[in-house]
Amino acid sequence: xxxxxxxxxxxxxxxxxxxxxxxxxxxxxxxxxxxxxxxxxxxxxxxxxxxxxxxxxxxxxxxxxxxxxxxxxxxxxxxxxxxxxxxxxxxxxxxxxxxxxxxxxxxxxxxxxxxxxxxxxxxxxxxxxxxxxxxxxxxxxxxxxxxxxxxxxxxxxxxxxxxxxxxxxxxxxxxxxxxxxxxxxxxxxxxxxxxxxxxxxxxxxxxxxxxxxxxxxxxxxxxxxxxxxxxxxxxxxxxxxxxxxxxxxxxxxxxxxxxxxxxxxxxxxxxxxxxxxxxxxxxxxxxxxxxxxxxxxxxxxxxxxxx
Amino acid sequence: xxxxxxxxxxxxxxxxxxxxxxxxxxxxxxxxxxxxxxxxxxxxxxxxxxxxxxxxxxxxxxxxxxxxxxxxxxxxxxxxxxxxxxxxxxxxxxxxxxxxxxxxxxxxxxxxxxxxxxxxxxxxxxxxxxxxxxxxxxxxxxxxxxxxxxxxxxxxxxxxxxxxxxxxxxxxxxxxxxxxxxxxxxxxxxxxxxxxxxxxxxxxxxxxxxxxxxxxxxxxxxxxxxxxxxxxxxxxxxxxxxxxxxxxxxxxxxxxxxxxxxxxxxxxxxxxxxxxxxxxxxxxxxxxxxxxxxxxxxxxxxxxxxxxxxxxxxxxxxxxxxxxxxxxxxxxxxxxxxxxxxxxxxxxxxxxxxxxxxxxxxxxxxxxxxxxx
Numbered sequence: 001x002x003x004x005x006x007x008x009x010x011x012x013x014x015x016x017x018x019x020x021x022x023x024x025x026x027x028x029x030x031x032x033x034x035x036x037x038x039x040x041x042x043x044x045x046x047x048x049x050x051x052x053x054x055x056x057x058x059x060x061x062x063x064x065x066x067x068x069x070x071x072x073x074x075x076x077x078x079x080x081x082x083x084x085x086x087x088x089x090x091x092x093x094x095x096x097x098x099x100x101x102x103x104x105x106x107x108x109x110x111x112x113x114x115x116x117x118x119x120x121x122x123x124x125x126x127x128x129x130x131x132x133x134x135x136x137x138x139x140x141x142x143x144x145x146x147x148x149x150x151x152x153x154x155x156x157x158x159x160x161x162x163x164x165x166x167x168x169x170x171x172x173x174x175x176x177x178x179x180x181x182x183x184x185x186x187x188x189x190x191x192x193x194x195x196x197x198x199x200x201x202x203x204x205x206x207x208x209x210x211x212x213x214x215x216x217x218x219x220x221x222x223x224x225x226x227x228x229x230x231x232x233x234x235x236x237x238x239x240x241x242x243x244x245x246x247x248x249x250x251x252x253x254x255x256x257x258x259x260x261x262x263x264x265x266x267x268x269x270x271x272x273x274x275x276x277x278x279x280x281x282x283x284x285x286x287x288x289x290x291x292x293x294x295x296x297x298x299x300x301x302x303x304x305x306x307x
Numbered sequence: 308x309x310x311x312x313x314x315x316x317x318x319x320x321x322x323x324x325x326x327x328x329x330x331x332x333x334x335x336x337x338x339x340x341x342x343x344x345x346x347x348x349x350x351x352x353x354x355x356x357x358x359x360x361x362x363x364x365x366x367x368x369x370x371x372x373x374x375x376x377x378x379x380x381x382x383x384x385x386x387x388x389x390x391x392x393x394x395x396x397x398x399x400x401x402x403x404x405x406x407x408x409x410x411x412x413x414x415x416x417x418x419x420x421x422x423x424x425x426x427x428x429x430x431x432x433x434x435x436x437x438x439x440x441x442x443x444x445x446x447x448x449x450x451x452x453x454x455x456x457x458x459x460x461x462x463x464x465x466x467x468x469x470x471x472x473x474x475x476x477x478x479x480x481x482x483x484x485x486x487x488x489x490x491x492x493x494x495x496x497x498x499x500x501x502x503x504x505x506x507x508x509x510x511x512x513x514x515x516x517x518x519x520x521x522x523x524x525x526x527x528x529x530x531x532x533x534x535x536x537x538x539x540x541x542x543x544x545x546x547x548x549x550x551x552x553x554x555x556x557x558x559x560x561x562x563x564x565x566x567x568x569x570x571x572x573x574x575x576x577x578x579x580x581x582x583x584x585x586x587x588x589x590x591x592x593x594x595x596x597x598x599x600x601x602x603x604x605x606x607x608x609x610x611x612x613x614x615x616x617x618x619x620x621x622x623x624x625x626x627x628x629x630x631x632x633x634x635x636x637x638x639x640x641x642x643x644x645x646x647x648x649x650x651x652x653x654x655x656x657x658x659x660x661x662x663x664x665x666x667x668x669x670x671x672x673x674x675x676x677x678x679x680x
Contacts, residue, residue, distance in 0.1 A: 117641030
């Protein structure tokens with residue numbers, strides 16, 4: 001590490017740590033939706049990445065509309081578009097659950113296969129509608145640029161924004177699951193479907209809404225994602241394995257575990273990437289996760305339930 | 308003797324199924340297709356090894372491996388390394404800065420052969436490696452996972468991550484593996500030019516024989532006590548465990564067997580197609596292999612072969628004329644199979660056609676009534 005002065009090292013540490021934090025936010029946003037769908041409901045949704053892409057394309061469409069028809073609204077459209085991304089992904093998820101997922105609740109491995117088929121179809125639809133090339137949304141000005149606390153440290157604003165969104169969404173999910181009556185119904189249904197049904201909970205409706213909320217959160221993740229990278233038909237599929245590992249590593253049913261595992265995976269990857277090549281950093285991170293999973297198959301924060 | 312033979316063939320109906328498949332592979336297809344198309348079918352049949360292995364691991368073993376491409380690739384890369392070393396003798400690589408090493412190493416400023424490449428100068432070692440490397444790899448994964456009772460979804464996701472890791476490694480270590488382009492320009496196998504038409508015919512038939520032999524081996528395994536235990540485990544794992552069986556060992560054995568079968572397919576792929584690249588080992592090819600098995604029928608060894616042929620034929624035919632339609636169709640097919648025909652084509656066959664076929668078989672084996680004078 002010679003050739004770096006102490007203050008250089010400090011700035012590198014801060015910036016690398018920050019890039020780890022933005023990766024953490026993206027992973028966390030992706031994983032939150034999956035933590036609900038997979039962790040709570042036990043459905044393996046391989047099309048989760050495509051729901052994220054739906055969110056990203058929604059932002060793109062909104063930015064097109066804003067730049068072409070309402071230039072004066074440019075600074076504000078983004079907030080509206082995020083809400084739209086949630087609603088669109090929620091709607092698609094609702095329909096998908098009705099047509100496909102609800103028939104497969106008893107066969108978890110088959111949901112994996114069916115949703116993979118779904119993801120192929122969705123990718124092709126994206127390609128037909130938006131073209132095979134990557135597109136990027138025009139971002140409002142307040143998202144551009146960087147915050148400079150000292151001369152050597154640059155903190156990009158879009159990274160801060162993604163962090164803000166992930167904090168808000170995490171909070172909202174926590175409130176939804178643990179403080180609302182809906183969340184109570186969700187947890188009751190997943191823990192004991194028959195019992196929940198017999199005390200008057202409409203478990204089918206709960207399933208549908210839960211799945212749709214998970215998809216909607218993926219849509220928000222996609223929306224946040226557009227501030228960092230451009231969107232293509234296959235963008236979502238790049239993250240699906242990482243996302244599943246985050247959820248599994250954290251312990252499927254534990255939201256706290258999801259947060260912790262997203263944080264540790266992102267930081268490990270970001271720091272290792274600095275010392276090795278990009279690919280090797282990723283390989284080492286994934287290998288470490290797999291080894292830990294072999295030692296603790298239930299993940300870091302396993303729910304203490306009798307099986 | 309008769310009993311053992313029956314075990315390999317899978318009884319009378321199994322024998323008829325094998326006979327039909329052999330007639331298709333060895334007579335019908337070579338008679339009707341030109342060498343280019345036949346070589347394409349040969350390539351599909353190498354994928355069929357992976358599909359057959361998935362019938363064993365997933366259909367009968369009850370664990371869905373999303374990393375079968377890893378083993379396909381391990382077998383394929385072992386074979387490709389041997390062929391590449393043979394193709395890069397000092398004379399034909401004299402124009403390189405370091406003659407005698409594969410061209411992609413030269414391009415990547417690797418000046419001497421990496422240590423793990425050296426044994427692949429020997430064909431014997433290579434053939435052993437095609438069997439041993441995937442087995443060891445599968446054994447390590449199997450022991451760590453099944454002994455700790457990791458199963459179901461978790462196993463699928465972890466094998467998928469392993470496929471991702473291997474792809475990243477192969478693509479990243481360009482100087483050692485040829486990177487994203489893979490190992491190309493393979494010419495001879497022990498002095499025998501594999502790119503001629505006659506070699507392609509021979510390789511096609513060798514591949515077919517190996518595939519039929521593999522199916523018979525799997526039939527034998529399934530007809531043995533192990534096969535019945537596998538089914539019992541898939542349905543009630545706990546009961547088998549409480550009866551005193553070491554459930555994990557059976558799973559490990561099946562997983563290793565599946566790995567070897569896939570690896571044979573990979574090695575034959577390299578020989579027939581003439582190259583190996585990371586695009587055949589990652590997540591997407593691994594899932595496509597599951598699709599082949601699912602569409603053919605996850606419980607039918609022969610069905611998996613038909614599934615592979617059909618899906619790949621469709622893929623080639625459609626992607627030549629309507630490339631965009633193909634993905635839609637494949638996705639729809641996949642959803643349809645999972646939702647409506649969980650046992651794939653073989654399931655449809657069992658429900659609708661099997662009665663007629665066994666009547667047909669009975670007609671051939673029994674002397675027609677009323678002809679005795």
